[in-house]
Amino acid sequence: MSDTGDNQYNYDYDLLYKLVLIGDSGVGKSNLLSRYSNNDFQINSKSTIGVEFATKAVKVDGKIIKAQIWDTAGQERYRAITKAYYRGAVGALIVYDITNTKTYENCSDWLNILSTNLENNDIVIGLIGNKKDLQHQRSVPIEEAQEFARNNQLLFTETSALSNENVEKAFTELITTIYENSKHQTGMETVTKNNSSSIGAGNTVSLTKSNKEKKSSSSGQCC
Amino acid sequence: MDQNDLPSHENYDKDFQRLQKFLNDLIKEVSVLNENTKALSPSTLNQINLDVDRSFNFVTNSKEKELLKKTLKTTIKTILERNPQWFYYQGYHDIVSFFIYYFCYIKNNEIHYRNCDSNTLISYITTFSEKFLRDFMSKNLNNSMVYLKFIPKILKKYNVYNHNIFNDSPFYGSIANIITLFTHNLNLKNMESRLAIITYVIRSENISFILIFYAKLVYHYKALIEKRIFSDEECETDPLIIQTLINTIITEELDNIDMNTLKQILKETLKDMNTMRIQNVFKYSLENKGLLINFNFNKEKVFLKNTLLVAINIVILQRMKHDISSPYTFAGTVLTINNIQKLIRYWTHERDTK
Numbered sequence: 416m417s418d419t420g421d422n423q424y425n426y427d428y429d430l431l432y433k434l435v436l437i438g439d440s441g442v443g444k445s446n447l448l449s450r451y452s453n454n455d456f457q458i459n460s461k462s463t464i465g466v467e468f469a470t471k472a473v474k475v476d477g478k479i480i481k482a483q484i485w486d487t488a489g490q491e492r493y494r495a496i497t498k499a500y501y502r503g504a505v506g507a508l509i510v511y512d513i514t515n516t517k518t519y520e521n522c523s524d525w526l527n528i529l530s531t532n533l534e535n536n537d538i539v540i541g542l543i544g545n546k547k548d549l550q551h552q553r554s555v556p557i558e559e560a561q562e563f564a565r566n567n568q569l570l571f572t573e574t575s576a577l578s579n580e581n582v583e584k585a586f587t588e589l590i591t592t593i594y595e596n597s598k599h600q601t602g603m604e605t606v607t608k609n610n611s612s613s614i615g616a617g618n619t620v621s622l623t624k625s626n627k628e629k630k631s632s633s634s635g636q637c638c
Numbered sequence: 639m640d641q642n643d644l645p646s647h648e649n650y651d652k653d654f655q656r657l658q659k660f661l662n663d664l665i666k667e668v669s670v671l672n673e674n675t676k677a678l679s680p681s682t683l684n685q686i687n688l689d690v691d692r693s694f695n696f697v698t699n700s701k702e703k704e705l706l707k708k709t710l711k712t713t714i715k716t717i718l719e720r721n722p723q724w725f726y727y728q729g730y731h732d733i734v735s736f737f738i739y740y741f742c743y744i745k746n747n748e749i750h751y752r753n754c755d756s757n758t759l760i761s762y763i764t765t766f767s768e769k770f771l772r773d774f775m776s777k778n779l780n781n782s783m784v785y786l787k788f789i790p791k792i793l794k795k796y797n798v799y800n801h802n803i804f805n806d807s808p809f810y811g812s813i814a815n816i817i818t819l820f821t822h823n824l825n826l827k828n829m830e831s832r833l834a835i836i837t838y839v840i841r842s843e844n845i846s847f848i849l850i851f852y853a854k855l856v857y858h859y860k861a862l863i864e865k866r867i868f869s870d871e872e873c874e875t876d877p878l879i880i881q882t883l884i885n886t887i888i889t890e891e892l893d894n895i896d897m898n899t900l901k902q903i904l905k906e907t908l909k910d911m912n913t914m915r916i917q918n919v920f921k922y923s924l925e926n927k928g929l930l931i932n933f934n935f936n937k938e939k940v941f942l943k944n945t946l947l948v949a950i951n952i953v954i955l956q957r958m959k960h961d962i963s964s965p966y967t968f969a970g971t972v973l974t975i976n977n978i979q980k981l982i983r984y985w986t987h988e989r990d991t992k
Contacts, residue, residue, distance in 0.1 A: 440728070441688040459695035461823055462688070464729045464814035468882055483879070490685055490728045495779045496810050500878060 428472055428481035432593055433503050434586075437525050438510035439518040440489030443545040446576035447510065448486045451586050456576055463488045466500050473587070475594045482590055498532040506589045510543045511560075513573060514552040519544070519560065526567060539596065541570035541589045548575040650752050653833050654740055658753060660840040661762045664769060676722035678715065686714055689731040694739075696825040702744050709749050710738055717764050724767065724775040729818040733771065736821045736832055737763050770845050774817045782817055783808055785849060789816075792853035795914065798860050811881025812852055815889060819848055828893045831900050838904040846916050851907045855888045858903055863887055947977050 436444045445463050449455045452469035468485045485504075487497035501507075509525045511518040522542060529540065542564045544555060557573060564571035570592060572585040650658075678686070690711045697703040714734050718726055741759045742749050751759060773781040786808035793809075814822045820835050839847055856863065867874060867883050874880055892900075954970040 440685060460692060461695065462692050462728050462731075464818065464822055465810060466878075466882070468879070488728060492725070492727055492779055495783065496808075496813060499810060 427479065429478040430480045430594070430597075432480055432482050432505050432590060434482055434484045434506040434508065434589065435501055435504045436484060436486045436508050436510060437497070437529070438489060438508075438543075439512070439515075439521050442489065442510045442512040442515070442518050443576050444489070444510050445486050447508075447543070447545060447574065447582060447585075448484055450576040450579055450582045452484065454579070456579070458577075465493060465496055471586075473590060475591055478594075480590060480594065482586065484586075494528065498528065501529065501532045502534060504533070504538060506539045506541070506593050508541045508543050508585065508589060509569070510545050511555065512546050513544045513555045513557075513560075514546055514549050516554045519555040522563065537596075537600070539570065539589055539593045540567075541572065541585060542567075543585055544571075544573040545576060547573045547580055548578045653830070653837065654752075657740065657833060657837045657840070660837060661766070664840060665758075665761045665765045667765075675719040678718055678726075682718070682726050683715075685728065686711060686726060686731070689728055690714070693731055693735050701747060705744055705747070705749055706735075706738060706742070709742060710735055713738065713760065713763065716760055717767065721764065721767075724772065725777050727774055727817065729814065729822060730767075730771070730775065732818040732821040732824060733766075734763055735824055736829075736836065737766075739824070739829060740833065766840070769843075770819070770839060771817075773845070782813065785816055786810060786813060788849055789852060792850055792914075793856060796853050796857045798853070798857045805877075807877060809881055810878065811883075811885040815885065816848055816852060820892065823889070825893075830897060831892060831895060834897065834900055834904060838908065842908055842911060844911060846914075847907060847911055850911050850914065850916075851904065852888075854903055854907045854910065855892065856884060859888055859891055862891070947973070947980070951977050 436448060438444055440462070445460050445467070446456055448467075448469050449457060449460075452471045463486055466485050466487050468483060470481055470483050472479055472481050474480070485500045487493070487500060507529055509522050509529075511522055513519075526540070529538070530536070542560060544557070544560050560573075561571055563569075570585075570588050572581050572588065574581040574585050576582055690707050693710055694703050694706045697706060710731065714726070714731060717734075718724060737759065741752050741754055741762070743752055744750070754762070767775065773785070776782075789809035789812055790805065790807070819839055821832055824832060835851070838851075839845075863884055866887060867880060874883070951970065951973045954966050954973060
């Protein structure tokens with residue numbers, strides 16, 4: 416997978432993947448996105464009201480994939496709006512702050528919100544523990560988050576938007592997994608340039624599965 | 639005011655004086671003193687802290703920044719504690735930041751107030767919130783959504799983007815600008831334009847002003863929007879993306895707008911607001927959601943047309959009453975019958991709609 420170097424909004428692509436960034440307010444979603452899309456980090460970032468988006472074109476298996484990434488507001492009152500943007504998403508990153516336990520605990524709620532608002536349950540979800548550079552303030556053990564990701568069949572990465580650690584990896588893993596799955600199954604809402612739906616979802620998370628089913632499944636893509 | 643740094647002196651210019659005059663008039667109308675305070679919930683406090691921490695990013699001096707943040711936090715907390723009927727929303731901190739920027743200055747590492755004191759500033763912001771922001775400060779986003787749903791209707795009125803993509807779906811992409819009255823992403827460069835916008839909002843005495851202003855900007859930058867979004871044959875068709883791109887364009891352009899052009903747009907917006915006759919639906923806040931949802935600009939036009947016809951009719955009837963052979967008699971009779979028929983049709987339609 417390689418970056419095509421084109422971060423502008425353009426129409427020159429083979430596949431379009433709509434991705435959403437969700438998680439509590441202040442966990443660093445906007446900086447993760449600006450780091451990934453523009454290699455930029457704003458120490459003084461502003462709060463996101465409603466939604467914002469950025470795109471990045473990447474090459475996977477010789478195909479240009481345009482990732483259209485929606486950054487959503489974390490405050491609960493904006494959920495009425497942000498969930499409108501989940502429609503058609505093929506990937507999601509649930510972000511928490513490794514120094515703030517509450518933001519990690521709320522990840523289950525974010526999973527539920529995704530499951531109740533997606534029309535298509537075949538979506539690849541990643542769990543991101545951000546602010547990895549603040550190790551001395553860590554309050555969420557990595558093992559616990561890994562376990563949570565494993566149980567819920569989520570991809571998992573700890574990142575630092577500040578030091579640019581694992582940011583590329585987190586998005587790459589998500590996009591590649593969506594692409595790989597799309598080669599095996601149909602029904603996923605990736606959009607090709609000529610607007611026909613392409614294939615979807617092999618090892619993707621089925622959010623309608625019972626917890627028991629989820630736990631017994633060994634085909635998770637986590638960790 | 640020094641445009642390169644924070645105002646560090648007590649002086650204030652003509653535009654600021656105008657804002658303060660409007661605010662002084664405003665606080666006379668509303669009693670905002672409420673000493674019965676209610677503590678804020680931990681989640682609200684947490685959200686305020688997070689947002690305050692991300693405010694005044696344009697201030698380079700860290701000590702000054704901290705002082706301003708501290709004042710911002712205290713101000714928001716005081717207002718919300720005294721008004722437990724209001725709920726904090728992300729973006730409220732932007733508006734309060736705007737007021738603090740204009741009414742405070744820093745001298746000897748202390749906050750001072752420009753031509754007012756801390757209580758007056760609290761009164762200004764509370765009254766402004768009561769008059770213009772209370773719909774956005776309700777428990778959930780329902781009222782704000784009604785505003786966003788109304789934007790496509792105004793765009794249609796301006797005859798811009800009559801594309802099906804807009805339909806009557808809410809213009810989500812505009813939310814940051816609407817609920818912060820364009821104060822989101824404040825910086826030293828755009829502060830003057832925001833002063834003009836907020837002053838006009840107060841002057842309009844009507845929150846619909848901001849919706850019409852938004853549509854007016856879309857209309858103003860139509861050519862640019864067409865070029866950047868709709869020129870390509872394979873142009874984007876997702877309404878959510880188009881809304882976001884339009885919003886990005888007008889926000890960026892507004893940051894670089896010439897002040898004379900902006901003032902002209904604001905002036906025209908005020909004029910348009912009066913001709914659109916939606917201010918009766920909004921008043922300061924959205925008084926009646928149902929009225930707005932059913933609001934139809936054409937309905938207003940029909941009503942105006944009928945009123946005009948009746949007025950002409952009355953004039954002709956007055957002239958015809960003494961002379962049965964007069965041409966006014968014939969014209970008056972035809973008009974009267976015609977108008978009665980029209981009014982019956984109009985009232986029947988109104989009744990059916992309700």
